Amino acid sequence: MDPQTATQTLAALISNSNPQSNSTRANQLDSANQPLPVATRRISLTPFDKRVYTLLLQIPPGSFTTYSLLSKSLNSSPRAVGNSCRRNPFAPTVPCHRVVATGGSLGGFKGEHLSKIVKKTTASSDKEISRTTKKTLFTLDQKRNLLKKEGVRFDPTGQKVLGTPYAGFQCTI
């Protein structure tokens, strides 16, 4: 989508996730005539998060991009882009699943990344897949399936995406 729509979409997502401002809430009373507690979980994004998510929303379905290309559009670093993706509260509406590593490997999804996997080599558990491993493989499967459903092609191993990454970002903020 175009940059302006992306900005509006992100603003709407933030607004919808915070249906009531804390100040409004604090002025209301519960059935016992006590003030309602302020919301415990509020979505708040850093300015950098907003810049990243605005670019993500510009990626067309069926396409993908890389952390590196995003970082170049933002004059930042791939690692910083990954940081924002990891905290994305709007996945997959804000399509962080369309961001893969340079070279086509998947990277991570929903905060899970393959680097979190520790191989157990003790005799009793060397065939056992750790809890973290299962969770990570599951979330990466979700990412892969989302991309496939949108039309992104994978190599025969299913581990790498095929094609040219999208790079037509317009950073307006």
Added chain:
DNA sequence: CCATTCCTGGCGC
């Protein structure tokens, strides 16, 4: 192909 190493920028603590 995989492992190591160093570099990176933003953020939570």
Added chain:
DNA sequence: GCGCCAGGAATGG
């Protein structure tokens, strides 16, 4: 400030 992290590039097997 320090240390973590959904990355990258260079290097060496």
